[in-house]
Amino acid sequence: MLLRPRLSTALTSIRQLRSRYLIxxxxxxxxxxxxxxxxxxxxxxxxxxxxxxxxxxxxxxxxxxxxxxxxxxxxxxxxxxxxxxxxxxxxxxxxxxxxxxxxxxxxxxxxxxxxxxxxxxxxxxxxxxxxxxxxxxxxxxxxxxxxxxxxxxxxxxxxxxxxxxxxxxxxxxxxxxxxxxxxxxxxxxxxxxxxxxxxxxxxxxxxxxxxxxxxxxxxxxxxxxxxxxxxxxxxxxxNLTRYLPRELAPILSERAFTSLRTGRRIPVTLMFVDIRASSGFGENIDPTRLAIFITSFRRRVLQAAAKHGGIIDKFTGDGALILFGVPTEKPDDTARALACGRTLLDLIDRWNAKREFDPPVRIGIGIHRGEVFCGVVGDEDRLEFTVLGETVNTAARIEQATKTANCDMLASWDAITAAGEDAFWAEVEHEPLRGVTRKIVLMRPHPKAAAE
Structure with a gap:
């Protein structure tokens, strides 16, 4: 039983090495x-x-x-x-x-x-x-x-x-x-x-x-x-890496960049990540240790995103926004987003076990799927890649809802059905999401599925 995950990890490492050196x-x-x-x-x-x-x-x-x-x-x-x-x-x-x-x-x-x-x-x-x-x-x-x-x-x-x-x-x-x-x-x-x-x-x-x-x-x-x-x-x-996520720049041609410059509406899956109680944690340690802590957290976010093909749109202090389906949509975008969330939770658990944090580090993950505006905005002196729209706001509110739901990861019903994982998630009762006009059904990993 232990051999299978080790073999899977080894194969993943080999694929990452090959992709690094392949033309x-x-x-x-x-x-x-x-x-x-x-x-x-x-x-x-x-x-x-x-x-x-x-x-x-x-x-x-x-x-x-x-x-x-x-x-x-x-x-x-x-x-x-x-x-x-x-x-x-x-x-x-x-x-x-x-x-x-x-x-x-x-x-x-x-x-x-x-x-x-x-x-x-x-x-x-x-x-x-x-x-x-x-x-x-x-x-x-x-x-x-x-x-x-x-x-x-x-x-x-x-x-x-x-x-x-x-x-x-x-x-x-x-x-x-x-x-x-x-x-x-x-x-x-x-x-x-x-x-x-x-x-x-x-x-x-x-x-x-x-x-x-x-x-x-x-x-x-x-x-x-x-x-x-x-x-x-x-x-x-x-020049592209100055205002695009670094994962996007190597795969964009001049024509593709022009398309982003004019902007377009595309369906994507978004994953918001945030550290719980980070403000109080930051007040109790010196700035040097805090910088090391945030860097270590971001390294784990990068590792999870890279493993499942996510594009990190931006880091926001102790949080991050990860996109799936940019620059082109794929059938498994949402499934990869959910797998990325599970991988990140596993990385955080191992981090806690290794460093013996007291209290342990906890994160909240919110995942949603929908249509967004995607493009490069701003003038020539300051361009910025961004995604905008109600879908982005909803994904952020789902991540915040993990605090009241006492759950590390929540996803919308839209995301779960798109991934085809209905059997592995259970509905969560919650108050209406602040600033979201339409009713959003939130789902949490099913206890039995999590245990398996």
Whole structure:
């Protein structure tokens, strides 16, 4: 019997920890939109790079100054590789615009790029029978920094590490294959590669450096835009927390806040909480202990509200107003409010047992359901989130009625029926609630239900 509540408590703690570190839906949407934008930019960058380098290689070919068979073969291989590279960029842009394979596209394009570059190097190594130790003279090697810079656009550390690892391993296999050539063999091979060191081919290398710098510019610019957007979002949240309950600010968009700014009428369940005889208690202890006492009480109110999804509208000295159904109504709002009241009473009982208060701390809880005005009121210098209406006044009067009813928690018949807990509550006879025009039926937890 003791294992079940302990297990329930443990599961609740795990859920609270998970919710603390899980990314919210709004944040996930922002990240996904950033990923899609990065895919488009990466695809467009590939197309631009392929076009620029293809024109540069074509200009070298048309200059009629390249006669070396090695250089001519390299030009043909470079043109084919650039066409494939541009096609991959076009396909990436097309699929990103249609939100296809968004999560897998960065890794797919990285693998295709690696196969293209390392495959070209391997072809040169084994088809031309050139030692792998001379891989640095191949023009395609200069494309590697471009590809790695383009990968950085996605802002995915694991992908970047994967790409770096693939190129390091691939180059190592090529570079250390075939053993170390003799000096005569090196001179023989280099003499056949003189066409790869003309001013035209060096201009192609300079263009490659230029493309790397352009891609890194895009990476830095995208990082700056993301930083500015994050700062704007954070500033918005900080501004909201100045006059909204802290639980509301993280889940409100600018549009939702605008809706609150204009105000609206919504059905909510309200729970008023107040400490009994707190004025006399405060006169008998020093201010420091009183501050600690009130802080401890509020901590327990926060704990109960968080456990059942309540929004603390405000603390009023030794009391609090907790809302259920803000900003959107849920079917179990009232049931969660009643469960929150029971949880808070249990926390106060344990607090009394732990601190051995004499007399023990007692609280009153009043719960009611109805329609209220909900919104942000005031001018720009002083805005305040509030709920107004007869329902709020009634909930406050129900909490005050707990004093004369000698009961720690009372709820209206409207709240009990909305929660479907008719069998667990008993009606309480009471005087008409002060300031409430219509008849309110008050209910208290049934003794049998409380005992169970």
């Amino acid at each position: 919210s839906d709004a944040t996930h949407r922002l990240i996904r939109e950033a990923d899609i934008a990065a895919l488009r930019r990466a695809g467009q960058a590939r197309i631009a790079i392929a076009a620029i380098l293809f024109l540069a290689v074509l200009a070298v070919q048309l200059s009629d100054t390249i006669t070396s068979p090695f250089a001519l073969k390299q030009i043909q291989a470079a043109k084919a590789a650039l066409l494939v590279f541009g096609a991959v960029g076009w396909a990436t842009t097309w699929m990103a615009s249609r939100r296809m394979f968004v999560d897998k596209l960065p890794a797919i394009t990285a693998v295709l790029d690696a196969l293209l570059i390392l495959g070209t190097l391997a072809f040169n190594r084994w088809s031309l029978d050139i030692p792998g130790s001379l891989f640095a003279v191949y023009p395609v090697v200069w494309v590697m920094p471009i590809i790695m810079a383009a990968t950085a656009i996605h802002y995915q550390p694991r992908l970047q590490a994967f790409v770096g690892g693939v190129y390091v391993i691939g180059l190592s296999i090529i570079a250390f294959s075939g053993g170390e050539p003799s000096p005569d063999e090196v001179r023989q091979h280099i003499s056949g590669m003189l066409g790869a060191f003309t001013w035209q081919t060096n201009m192609v290398r300079i263009v490659m450096v230029l493309t790397v710098s352009l891609i890194l510019y895009l990476v830095v610019r995208q990082g700056r835009l993301m930083l500015e957007r994050a700062v704007r979002e954070t500033t918005l949240r900080l």
